[in-house]
Amino acid sequence: MNMSAGRKLEICDTTLRDGNHAVAHQLGHTDIVEYAKAAELAGADLLEVGHGNGLGASSLQVGRAALSDTEMLTAARAQLKNTRLGVLSIPGFATVERDLKPALDCGVDEVRVGAHCTEADVTRQQITMLREMGVTVKGMLLMSHMAPTKTLVEQARLIQEYGAHAVILMDSAGAYTPAAVEEKIGALAGELDIAVGFHGHNNLGLSVMNSMAAVRAGATVVDVTARGFGAGAGNAPLELVAANLHLEQIETRLQLFAALDAGDLAESTFVKRIPTNDSVTITSGIAGVFSGFAAPARRAAQHFEVDPRDILMELGRRGVVAGQEDSIIEVAMGLAEKNSLIDVM
Amino acid sequence: MNMSAGRKLEICDTTLRDGNHAVAHQLGHTDIVEYAKAAELAGADLLEVGHGNGLGASSLQVGRAALSDTEMLTAARAQLKNTRLGVLSIPGFATVERDLKPALDCGVDEVRVGAHCTEADVTRQQITMLREMGVTVKGMLLMSHMAPTKTLVEQARLIQEYGAHAVILMDSAGAYTPAAVEEKIGALAGELDIAVGFHGHNNLGLSVMNSMAAVRAGATVVDVTARGFGAGAGNAPLELVAANLHLEQIETRLQLFAALDAGDLAESTFVKRIPTNDSVTITSGIAGVFSGFAAPARRAAQHFEVDPRDILMELGRRGVVAGQEDSIIEVAMGLAEKNSLIDVM
Numbered sequence: 254m255n256m257s258a259g260r261k262l263e264i265c266d267t268t269l270r271d272g273n274h275a276v277a278h279q280l281g282h283t284d285i286v287e288y289a290k291a292a293e294l295a296g297a298d299l300l301e302v303g304h305g306n307g308l309g310a311s312s313l314q315v316g317r318a319a320l321s322d323t324e325m326l327t328a329a330r331a332q333l334k335n336t337r338l339g340v341l342s343i344p345g346f347a348t349v350e351r352d353l354k355p356a357l358d359c360g361v362d363e364v365r366v367g368a369h370c371t372e373a374d375v376t377r378q379q380i381t382m383l384r385e386m387g388v389t390v391k392g393m394l395l396m397s398h399m400a401p402t403k404t405l406v407e408q409a410r411l412i413q414e415y416g417a418h419a420v421i422l423m424d425s426a427g428a429y430t431p432a433a434v435e436e437k438i439g440a441l442a443g444e445l446d447i448a449v450g451f452h453g454h455n456n457l458g459l460s461v462m463n464s465m466a467a468v469r470a471g472a473t474v475v476d477v478t479a480r481g482f483g484a485g486a487g488n489a490p491l492e493l494v495a496a497n498l499h500l501e502q503i504e505t506r507l508q509l510f511a512a513l514d515a516g517d518l519a520e521s522t523f524v525k526r527i528p529t530n531d532s533v534t535i536t537s538g539i540a541g542v543f544s545g546f547a548a549p550a551r552r553a554a555q556h557f558e559v560d561p562r563d564i565l566m567e568l569g570r571r572g573v574v575a576g577q578e579d580s581i582i583e584v585a586m587g588l589a590e591k592n593s594l595i596d597v598m
Numbered sequence: 599m600n601m602s603a604g605r606k607l608e609i610c611d612t613t614l615r616d617g618n619h620a621v622a623h624q625l626g627h628t629d630i631v632e633y634a635k636a637a638e639l640a641g642a643d644l645l646e647v648g649h650g651n652g653l654g655a656s657s658l659q660v661g662r663a664a665l666s667d668t669e670m671l672t673a674a675r676a677q678l679k680n681t682r683l684g685v686l687s688i689p690g691f692a693t694v695e696r697d698l699k700p701a702l703d704c705g706v707d708e709v710r711v712g713a714h715c716t717e718a719d720v721t722r723q724q725i726t727m728l729r730e731m732g733v734t735v736k737g738m739l740l741m742s743h744m745a746p747t748k749t750l751v752e753q754a755r756l757i758q759e760y761g762a763h764a765v766i767l768m769d770s771a772g773a774y775t776p777a778a779v780e781e782k783i784g785a786l787a788g789e790l791d792i793a794v795g796f797h798g799h800n801n802l803g804l805s806v807m808n809s810m811a812a813v814r815a816g817a818t819v820v821d822v823t824a825r826g827f828g829a830g831a832g833n834a835p836l837e838l839v840a841a842n843l844h845l846e847q848i849e850t851r852l853q854l855f856a857a858l859d860a861g862d863l864a865e866s867t868f869v870k871r872i873p874t875n876d877s878v879t880i881t882s883g884i885a886g887v888f889s890g891f892a893a894p895a896r897r898a899a900q901h902f903e904v905d906p907r908d909i910l911m912e913l914g915r916r917g918v919v920a921g922q923e924d925s926i927i928e929v930a931m932g933l934a935e936k937n938s939l940i941d942v943m
Contacts, residue, residue, distance in 0.1 A: 430845065431776075431807065457845070458806035458838035462776065480874070493803035496880050500775065500802070510907055513877030520876065529825070529872050531865065532858030535841045539854075562855055 262498070262505045263474045265450070266297035266491055267483070268519060269329065270341055271476075274305035274484035276525060278318040282328050284523040285320075288479070289332035291515040295491070296506040299339045299363055301476075302329045305484060307341030307367065309352035322352065326359035335506075337362035341393070344368065344375045349382065357388065365421070367393035369574060370400045373408040377415050384416030391474070393452070396574060397422040398429050398541055402440045409441050409449075419448035419474055424463065425575075427456025427486050427534075428541040431466035442471025450474025453489040455481055456538025458530060460489035465497050479519035480527055485537060485544025487528025492516035536562040540569025549578060553585035563588050607843070607850045608819045610795070611642035611836055612828070613864060614674065615686055616821075619650035619829035621870060623663040627673050629868040630665075633824070634677035636860040640836070641851040644684045644708055646821075647674045650829060652686030652712065654697035667697065671704035680851075682707035686738070689713065689720045694727065702733065710766065712738035714919060715745045718753040722760050729761030736819070738797070741919060742767040743774050743886055747785045754786050754794075764793035764819055769808065770920075772801025772831050772879075773886040776811035787816025795819025798834040800826055801883025803875060805834035810842050824864035825872055830882065830889025832873025837861035881907040885914025894923060898930035908933050 269288055273280050285302065292300045302325050304310040304318045311318040318325070322340075330338055340361050342353060353364065364383050366376040376392050383390040392412030397405060409420040422437060434451060441449045451467030453460040453476070464475050477494045481487030495512035498505055520527065537547050542565050550568070554561035567584045614633055618625050630647065637645045647670050649655040649663045656663040663670070667685075675683055685706050687698060698709065709728050711721040721737050728735040737757030742750060754765040767782060779796060786794045796812030798805040798821070809820050822839045826832030840857035843850055865872065878892050887910050895913070899906035912929045 430842075457841055458835060459842070461803035462807035490803060490875065492877065492880055493875055496802055496884050497775075497804070500884060510877070510905070513880055513907070516875070516880075517877050520874075527872065527874050529865075530835065530838055530861070532837065532855070532862050535837055535858055535861075539841050539845060560855070562858070 263298040265299040267301040268478040270301040272482035285328040289329040295512040295515040301339040308347035310346040339363040363389040370394040370397040373411040380415040391419040392417040421450035423452040427454030427538040434466040435470040439470040452476035456486040486534035557585040557589040559588040608643040610644040612646040613823040615646040617827035630673040634674040640857040640860040646684040653692035655691040684708040708734040715739040715742040718756040725760035736764040737762040766795035768797040772799030772883040779811040780815040784815040797821035801831040831879035902930040902934040904933040
C-alpha cells in the first residue's frame with residue numbers, strides 16, 4: 254500500500270445523503286438521529302447528510318425530501334462529536350445565500366462541491382468562498398468514468414487551484430473496474446498536492462474492490478454507505494470496506510465491530526430494500542450510464558414496448574449525461590420503430 | 599488475460615445446488631423447472647442441482663430436502679439441452695450404490711467430487727470409478743483458503759492422478775482476496791495438466807472480483823449462482839460475473855441479457871431473501887470460518903450472552919473446520935466465563 258505519506262485514510266459515510274436516493278429522500282428524524290449515533294461509534298471521519306442530490310435539491314423535479322436541509326443537519330449535528338458533519342453542494346441545486354450559509358449555521362464541518370467531471374469550473378465560486386471562510390471543502394467529479402485520465406487531471410487541477418482540500422472521483426454509474434480506478438486515482442495522486450478520494454457504486458459488483466484499488470493507488474478518502482444504501486445499485490458498503498481495510502491492516506479511525514453494527518442497524522431500521530443488482534442496474538453499469546436513468550428507462554421501455562437494457566446500451570453509446578433525460582424517450586421511440594420495421598419484414 | 603490455450607471459459611451455474619442452502623433445501627419442482635429453462639437460455643455450461651450438501655445429504659442432521667435427488671435431477675434434466683447437468687458428491691454424504699448410480703441413471707453429465715482441501719484422498723474411489731465409466735468428473739477442494747499454495751498443489755495433483763478432468767478451489771468461507779486467488783489459481787494452472795476452477799462466496803464483498811482474478815490467473819471453470827443465491831453470504835452472482843466477462847471481452851457460451859434474465863427470474867421466484875452481508879457473515883469471512891458455522895454461532899452467542907463475532911474470530915484463530923461444530927459451544931462457554939470474570943474484577 255503506497256498511501257500518500259502521513260495521510261491517514263479518511264472514511265466518509267454518506268448513508269444519510271446518497272442513501273436518501275434509495276428511499277426517495279424520505280429519511281426521517283429518527284433515522285437520522287439513530288444512524289448518526291452509529292456512525293459516531295463506528296468511527297466514520299465524516300457523515301454526509303441531506304437530500305440525495307444535496308443542498309437545496311428538494312423539489313418536484315428530483316423529489317421532495319421528508320425534512321428540510323436544516324432539519325436534517327440539526328438532527329445529525331446533535332449526535333456527532335468526533336465524526337464531522339458534511340453536506341453535498343451541487344451548484345445549480347445549491348445556492349450560497351439560500352442553502353450554503355444556513356447549512357454552515359447548522360454546524361456543517363465540510364462541504365463537498367460537485368459537478369460533472371468535465372465541468373469543474375462551476376465549482377469555482379463555492380470552493381473559493383468556502384476556502385476563504387475557513388471551511389473544509391472538497392471537489393467532487395461526477396460520472397468520472399466518462400472522462401479520460403488526462404482530462405480528469407486537468408479538471409482536478411482546477412479544483413486544487415480554487416482552494417479545495419481534496420478532489421473525489423465519483424463512479425456515478427458504477428462503471429469502474431479496479432484497473433481503471435488504479436489508473437485514474439494513481440494519476441491524480443501523482444499529479445496533485447491535495448488529497449484524492451473515490452466514491453464507488455456497485456452496478457458491476459465491484460464497489461468494494463474498486464475502493465480498495467483506490468486506496469492502493471493513493472486515495473486517502475473513501476466514500477461508503479451502510480449496507481450499500483444508496484443510488485442505483487447502491488454504494489460501496491461501509492461494513493465490507495471496513496472488513497477489507499482490517500484484513501489489509503490499513504489504519505483508519507474505524508472500529509471494526511461498530512462499523513459492522515452500523516450496517517446491521519441500517520438494515521433493521523431504514524433500509525427498506527438492500528440495494529441489489531437487477532438486470533437494468535447491471536446494464537447501466539455495463540453501458541456507463543448514470544444510475545438515475547434506470548427508472549425513466551424502465552418507464553419508457555414499458556410505454557414503447559422495448560427492452561430497457563437496449564435503451565441504456567444505446568444511451569451509453571451516445572455518451573449521454575445527466576440533464577439529457579430527453580434522450581431516453583428519443584432512444585425508446587427509435588427502438589420501437591426499428592422493432593416494428595423488423596416485425597413487418 | 600492469459601487463459602490456458604484453447605480452453606474456453608466454462609460457467610457452472612450452481613443456483614439449484616448451493617442455492618438450496620439459502621432456503622433450507624426447500625427448492626421445489628417448479629423452481630427447478632423454471633430455473634433450468636433460464637440457465638439453458640443463459641448459456642450456462644453446467645447446471646448443478648441437488649441438496650445444498652450434494653447427493654445423499656438430505657437428513658435430519660444437515661436438513662431434509664423438499665425433493666429427493668432423483669426428483670430434482672429428473673425435473674432439471676427434462677429442460678436441458680446444451681447446458682449439461684451436474685451434481686456435487688461429497689464422500690460421506692454420497693455413496694456409490696445408493697446415490698451416485700441412481701443419479702447417473704437420471705442423466706447426470708458431470709459429477710463434482712468434493713472434500714476438505716487437505717483430504718483429497720477421500721475423493722479417490724469416486725473419481726477413479728467415474729472416470730472409468732466415462733463420466734466427466736471434477737475434484738472440489740473445500741475451504742481452500744486454509745491451505746497454503748504448496749499443499750493445494752499437492753492435493754490437486756492427487757485429484758489429477760485419480761483421473762479428474764478439473765480441480766476447483768472452493769472459497770467456502772468467502773475469505774479470499776483477489777491477490778490470494780491469483781496466487782493459488784496461478785500456481786495450480788501452472789502445475790497441472792487439467793483445468794482449474796474457482797467457486798467464490800461473497801462474505802467480504804469480493805466474489806465477483808475474485809472470480810475475475812481467477813480467470814486472469816488461468817482458471818477455465820467459474821462457479822456462479824443467480825443473484826448470489828447460496829450458502830452464507832451467497833455466491834458470486836451469475837449476472838455480475840456475466841457483466842464483467844462481457845466488459846473484459848472474455849469468450850463464454852453465456853448470452854449476456856439471458857444471463858441477466860436468469861438473475862431477475864431467481865429474484866422474482868424462489869430467492870426469498872437476497873444473500874447479503876450482515877455483521878456475522880462478514881466476520882465469518884474475516885475469520886476464515888466455514889459459512890455454515892454462522893447460524894450455530896448466533897445460537898450459541900444468544901445462549902451464553904456473548905458476541906457471535908467473538909466466537910467466529912476465536913474459531914478462526916483455532917483453524918476449526920467443518921465437522922468440528924462442538925468447538926462453537928466450547929468457545930462460547932469460554933468467552934462467557936471470561937466476561938463474567940471481567941464483570942467481577
